[in-house]
Amino acid sequence: MKRTDYISWDEYFMGISLLSGMRSKDPSTQVGACIVDMDNRIVSIGYNGFLNGCSDEDFPWEREGDFLNTKYPYVVHAEQNAILNARGKNLEGCSIYVNLFPCHDCARNIIQSGIKKVYYLDDKYKDTDSTKASKFMFEKAKVECIRLKPRTEKIEISFKTQD
């Protein structure tokens, strides 16, 4: 008889986003994104971090202070990294799973890339103009935004072996 406690597609893809976000070195917010095609194949993955080929040590993780001394001008968002990691593959009709609602900059890129669905978990910046602009653009561009309501709060993975 087949197992009944297997994880759903949504839990699987959001789980992969969360696991990817665990690679992030951002001390305050870790974000992961997973792009999936219409056949439930993973096309690309990303998380928020500094620039390829540059030492992380050269950039600040500060949230406050002079703009140039904060992370904000330098950090590449998870969604943006996922889109760019696809290396130009056609993303038309794909979905993106991201554990935090996309900012306005990522929203523009998501729309322009052809992604048609955004699955998200957290909306902690919902009162910001950036998120309001994202929602306005997604609505105009007919990109569907779906807040996932997971069945469980936690999924555990184990590296334990049986030998």
Ligand SMILES: Nc1nc(=O)n([C@H]2C[C@H](O)[C@@H](COP(=O)(O)O)O2)cc1CO
């Ligand atoms: N959707 C998102 N994807 C992301 O990758 N990020 C990243 C950018 C920063 O590294 C961090 C937000 O930092 P903070 O302002 O919560 O300390 O998360 C942020 C958002 C929120 O719009």
Ligand SMILES: [Zn+2]
């Ligand atoms: Zn963003």
